[in-house]
Amino acid sequence: xxxxxxxxxxxxxxxxxxxxxxxxxxxxxxxxxxxxxxxxxxxxxxxxxxxxxxxxxxxxxxxxxxxxxxxxxxxxxxxxxxxxxxxxxxxxxxxxxxxxxxxxxxxxxxxxxxxxxxxxxxxxxxxxxxxxxxxxxxxxxxxxxxxxxxxxxxxxxxxxxxxxxxxxxxxxxxxxxxxxxxxxxxxxxxxxxxxxxxxxxxxxxxxxxxxxxxxxxxxxxxxxxxxxxxxxxxxxxxxxxxxxxxxxxxxxxxxxxxxxxxxxxxxxxxxxxxxxxxxxxxxxxxxxxxxxxxxxxxxxxxxxxxxxxxxxxxxxxxxx
Amino acid sequence: xxxxxxxxxxxxxxxxxxxxxxxxxxxxxxxxxxxxxxxxxxxxxxxxxxxxxxxxxxxxxxxxxxxxxxxxxxxxxxxxxxxxxxxxxxxxxxxxxxxxxxxxxxxxxxxxxxxxxxxxxxxxxxxxxxxxxxxxxxxxxxxxxxxxxxxxxxxxxxxxxxxxxxxxxxxxxxxxxxxxxxxxxxxxxxxxxxxxxxxxxxxxxxxxxxxxxxxxxxxxxxxxxxxxxxxxxxxxxxxxx
Numbered sequence: 122x123x124x125x126x127x128x129x130x131x132x133x134x135x136x137x138x139x140x141x142x143x144x145x146x147x148x149x150x151x152x153x154x155x156x157x158x159x160x161x162x163x164x165x166x167x168x169x170x171x172x173x174x175x176x177x178x179x180x181x182x183x184x185x186x187x188x189x190x191x192x193x194x195x196x197x198x199x200x201x202x203x204x205x206x207x208x209x210x211x212x213x214x215x216x217x218x219x220x221x222x223x224x225x226x227x228x229x230x231x232x233x234x235x236x237x238x239x240x241x242x243x244x245x246x247x248x249x250x251x252x253x254x255x256x257x258x259x260x261x262x263x264x265x266x267x268x269x270x271x272x273x274x275x276x277x278x279x280x281x282x283x284x285x286x287x288x289x290x291x292x293x294x295x296x297x298x299x300x301x302x303x304x305x306x307x308x309x310x311x312x313x314x315x316x317x318x319x320x321x322x323x324x325x326x327x328x329x330x331x332x333x334x335x336x337x338x339x340x341x342x343x344x345x346x347x348x349x350x351x352x353x354x355x356x357x358x359x360x361x362x363x364x365x366x367x368x369x370x371x372x373x374x375x376x377x378x379x380x381x382x383x384x385x386x387x388x389x390x391x392x393x394x395x396x397x398x399x400x401x402x403x404x405x406x407x408x409x410x411x412x413x414x415x416x417x418x419x420x421x422x423x424x425x426x427x428x429x430x431x432x433x434x435x436x437x438x439x440x441x
Numbered sequence: 442x443x444x445x446x447x448x449x450x451x452x453x454x455x456x457x458x459x460x461x462x463x464x465x466x467x468x469x470x471x472x473x474x475x476x477x478x479x480x481x482x483x484x485x486x487x488x489x490x491x492x493x494x495x496x497x498x499x500x501x502x503x504x505x506x507x508x509x510x511x512x513x514x515x516x517x518x519x520x521x522x523x524x525x526x527x528x529x530x531x532x533x534x535x536x537x538x539x540x541x542x543x544x545x546x547x548x549x550x551x552x553x554x555x556x557x558x559x560x561x562x563x564x565x566x567x568x569x570x571x572x573x574x575x576x577x578x579x580x581x582x583x584x585x586x587x588x589x590x591x592x593x594x595x596x597x598x599x600x601x602x603x604x605x606x607x608x609x610x611x612x613x614x615x616x617x618x619x620x621x622x623x624x625x626x627x628x629x630x631x632x633x634x635x636x637x638x639x640x641x642x643x644x645x646x647x648x649x650x651x652x653x654x655x656x657x658x659x660x661x662x663x664x665x666x667x668x669x670x671x672x673x674x675x676x677x678x679x680x681x682x
Contacts, residue, residue: 126560140545345541348501349602350531351558352524 134362148331148367155324156375156419159317166313172404173306177258183293184251190288194274201271207264212252219247259303265294329430336434353439360431368427372420384408447610447641448477453509455495469495471665482636484652485645487662493645502526531559534603538615540595542587548598549583555602573601593624610641
């Protein structure tokens with residue numbers, strides 16, 4: 122196709138948008154509404170996921186160490202546990218540090234821990250421990266089992282008999298909370314992206330019907346084009362230009378509306394009155410991080426829907 | 442196919458298959474054999490439902506023959522590919538009863554449109570369109586919209602659009618069907634003038650009087666069959682009226 126013809130066809134597409142401005146406005150309105158709902162569902166999904174991810178990081182498994190455990194085995198665990206693929210962080214809390222923590226926790230009554238304080242205090246009843254947080258909460262139970270296995274050793278009794286023993290005599294693992302969080306994240310993702318998919322299909326159907334009306338109104342013109350020898354590509358191009366321009370304009374408008382609302386919400390959550398929502402606010406995606414992907418996504422989605430809508434609407438009229 | 446044949450039908454049959462099992466198949470054309478030579482002026486005559494429209498659709502390759510072969514301008518339409526059809530149509534100037542002008546375009550734009558859709562450069566369009574508008578006697582109405590023109594003038598614009606590619610064949614489907622009798626003569630004279638410079642002209646009509654008045658070769662179609670070809674009885678009978 123010649124450049125001059127291409128320019129002419131693009132101009133024709135834009136000209137037709139203006140000539141059929143009511144239909145164009147209707148298409149833009151429908152598409153903006155669909156994109157807005159889709160965008161809100163997607164933003165809700167990513168932010169709830171982000172909050173759930175944050176809650177996951179609060180998970181902590183505590184492995185209590187038996188006082189009788191050999192020091193060299195405990196020492197070896199300090200390097201073995203962090204090497205596990207699902208371990209995000211691992212902190213060794215010695216007996217003395219556990220007493221200090223307890224003293225802090227008891228506040229004004231902390232003094233009762235004085236008798237147990239100090240390195241190597243044999244009166245200290247609190248055990249040493251490893252505090253472990255995991256990367257993937259869904260893999261929590263197997264991770265606990267792997268770490269417990271690392272703590273296995275062979276104990277020799279005073280009479281010389283050997284028996285299987287473990288460094289860890291107790292494990293505190295928030296398995297119920299973790300499975301709840303995993304389920305919550307899964308549900309949010311299914312619903313959020315399910316909504317995006319359904320609304321995407323609805324948008325394609327609605328926009329292709331709207332474009333179909335435009336094409337139907339111009340069927341005479343298409344028919345004339347066919348009889349004077351226009352190729353199908355030549356006939357399609359102005360409609361594609363029209364559909365894709367409508368899609369791009371709708372994408373920008375939807376970004377302005379959804380992005381503006383998101384910015385407003387972000388600002389409102391930063392006010393002192395919303396301090397009680399602080400846990401959620403700090404997990405929220407910042408406006409500047411979402412606005413460009415939102416614009417790109419909306420414009421691409423709009424242009425694709427406009428293009429697909431046109432292609433499906435015009436096919437019937439080309440069979441002449 | 443002889444080199445001088447512009448249109449040739451060989452044992453052509455066209456059946457429209459029923460949409461469902463209950464609908465009957467319709468035989469629109471049956472055993473049609475004819476040829477139209479370069480530079481000929483031919484009337485295709487027949488009453489409503491005789492098969493004229495199907496005859497036209499086969500030439501324009503809007504429909505494909507069920508049996509037999511159709512040749513247009515040297516091409517065998519039974520083996521033509523879908524994407525070659527636009528190029529076939531560029532060699533055919535078509536004029537319709539209802540003019541088929543785009544109402545939002547001026548006379549100039551309607552004619553230029555036929556050139557633009559076939560990728561012709563703007564420079565060439567600016568030279569050619571005023572020339573053909575002048576040929577049909579409408580140079581002064583280039584900037585008028587179709588609704589500002591009479592039926593005859595609209596048909597002349599349609600004729601200018603058909604002529605703009607200098608096609609070797611002009612096909613006119615009931616060209617005088619929507620215009621006054623005096624203006625019909627004007628259109629027919631214009632078609633004769635076009636024919637006089639070597640263009641093949643095929644006029645499809647149901648008006649016997651028209652065929653009789655111009656005393657040209659007349660192909661009569663009835664119930665899907667060619668029942669007469671030449672300056673036959675229909676032309677003669679009408680001429681005697």
